[in-house]
Amino acid sequence: MSTYKQFCPMAMATELLCQRWNLIILRELHLGSCNFNTIRKGAPRFSPALLSQRLKQLENHKIIFREKETVGTKVNYSLTTSGKATFDIISKLGDWGKLWFDESVIIGNSEPQLLMWDLQRNTISSKLPQRNLIIEFNFSQEKQYPNWWIIFKPPSSIDLGHIDVGQDADIIFKTSVEALTKLHMGFNNFETLIQSNDMEVLGADDIITSIPDWLGTTHFSV
Amino acid sequence: MSTYKQFCPMAMATELLCQRWNLIILRELHLGSCNFNTIRKGAPRFSPALLSQRLKQLENHKIIFREKETVGTKVNYSLTTSGKATFDIISKLGDWGKLWFDESVIIGNSEPQLLMWDLQRNTISSKLPQRNLIIEFNFSQEKQYPNWWIIFKPPSSIDLGHIDVGQDADIIFKTSVEALTKLHMGFNNFETLIQSNDMEVLGADDIITSIPDWLGTTHFSV
DNA sequence: CAGTATCCGATGCGATACTG
DNA sequence: CAGTATCGCATCGGATACTG
Numbered sequence A, B: 001m002s003t004y005k006q007f008c009p010m011a012m013a014t015e016l017l018c019q020r021w022n023l024i025i026l027r028e029l030h031l032g033s034c035n036f037n038t039i040r041k042g043a044p045r046f047s048p049a050l051l052s053q054r055l056k057q058l059e060n061h062k063i064i065f066r067e068k069e070t071v072g073t074k075v076n077y078s079l080t081t082s083g084k085a086t087f088d089i090i091s092k093l094g095d096w097g098k099l100w101f102d103e104s105v106i107i108g109n110s111e112p113q114l115l116m117w118d119l120q121r122n123t124i125s126s127k128l129p130q131r132n133l134i135i136e137f138n139f140s141q142e143k144q145y146p147n148w149w150i151i152f153k154p155p156s157s158i159d160l161g162h163i164d165v166g167q168d169a170d171i172i173f174k175t176s177v178e179a180l181t182k183l184h185m186g187f188n189n190f191e192t193l194i195q196s197n198d199m200e201v202l203g204a205d206d207i208i209t210s211i212p213d214w215l216g217t218t219h220f221s222v
Numbered sequence C: 001c002a003g004t005a006t007c008c009g010a011t012g013c014g015a016t017a018c019t020g
Numbered sequence D: 001c002a003g004t005a006t007c008g009c010a011t012c013g014g015a016t017a018c019t020g
Helices: A010-015 A023-031 A035-041 A048-060 A088-099 A103-108 A110-121 A177-185 A191-194 A205-209 B009-017 B022-030 B036-041 B047-058 B087-100 B102-106 B112-122 B179-186 B188-196 B203-210
Strands: A064-068 A075-079 A133-139 A147-153 A157-161 A171-175 A199-203 B064-068 B074-079 B133-141 B149-154 B156-160 B171-175 B199-203
Touching: A010 A023, A010 A205, A010 B074, A010 B087, A010 B102, A023 A048, A023 A064, A023 A088, A023 B009, A035 A048, A035 A075, A088 B009, A088 B087, A103 A177, A103 A199, A103 B009, A110 A147, A110 A157, A110 A177, A133 B179, A147 A191, A147 B199, A171 A177, A177 A191, A177 A199, A191 A199, A199 A205, A199 B112, B009 B022, B009 B179, B009 B188, B022 B047, B022 B064, B022 B087, B036 B047, B036 B074, B047 B064, B064 B203, B074 B188, B102 B179, B112 B149, B133 B179, B171 B179, B179 B199, B199 B203
Parallel strands: A133 A171, B133 B171
Antiparallel strands: A064 A075, A133 A147, A147 A157, A171 A199, B064 B074, B133 B149, B149 B156, B171 B199
16 A cells, blocks of 8 residues: 555545545445445456455454354445545545546446446335336347346345346346446436337336336436 | 446546546645646655656546646646546545544654645745745754745745755744644644644744734645 | 455556756 | 656556365
């Protein structure tokens, strides 16, 4: 951890918080992740060795709190008061990024895995029709994993997968990663994408009409 | 420049803005520096090669603007609109640092060179007695440069040096780097430091009594 | 689930000297 | 003042495999 050797509190905060990956960890905790592999879901390129090291560092600085659950081997990470206070910083960074990067550059960074993970965790289960649902996404242009499924079981179980479970979907989105990302990020709305043929949706009426309600967008502009 | 490969605007902003030294450059520009070697004064450990590279990067991203003055070889750096918008981020980082780092840790990072540079640029010339002034600082515990001078020439010329100009000072601060830093950062006030014998001041009355007016503290909590 | 263990390559970075 | 030019070390970091 190289240091600026400056007494400026901003410089000191930067050394710690802005070290590579640290803000990503904090973002994940702010978004509700609380254990090791969940954090990795939101940061797939984050190697476990390095994540482990960074978590220790943040714990040592009392920015996060590590807690073993009394039963089993599970570990729970949470934000301390100073950790929660990083929200303002992260939020301002997100605002700046959303304002000053070209939409095309942001969209260009999208990929199915992260998009689907983010869609899944932003799905508003209370707004879905309250029955078992299979929500399918077809990205015909994708080679590795063109098909994804979000599995909903009331009241709030939501799972994500890219392996066919062999059941018919209740709703199918036929679209591109780019178009779905635009919807998710709030750059385009649902109607626009349908009308421009960037998205096609098939399925039961009640779930289709409620799409804008349950398909969560990132309010949190990180 | 390694990337997170995430479409999250916060992650993208972080890659660029939070890369080592970039926020320091932006801080300096926010504080009024506008050329190469002035920036280095506020970041003495920043190698010129690396500074040059970073300036180019920030210029390429249109966060700063580089301009050759029409006469001579001087170059002027300024913040663009998006650059100015980084103020919120830097400010939040500074707030966080000032709130969550122990005062002792912040003070422990202080050193004469940066402290004096920051004092000099925060000196409020309009509040000084309007005559030529030599303001001397003695840090008896410092080995390399125990004595510093701020030279004021009305109305607004303020220079800093650590080489004796051979003239008597109008005011002399006998103190430690730590104590002066505490005053500068607003952790302690002038009266307290005098009473605890952490600071002694000799000189003309008018300049002494107006110390709290002209000895600038860092309002800007970076 | 929650991490460790390795391993090696890239390059970031600091220090210093030098130029126009 | 405004940068270039070197240069080699250190370490950061990514990928992958493996364990309790």
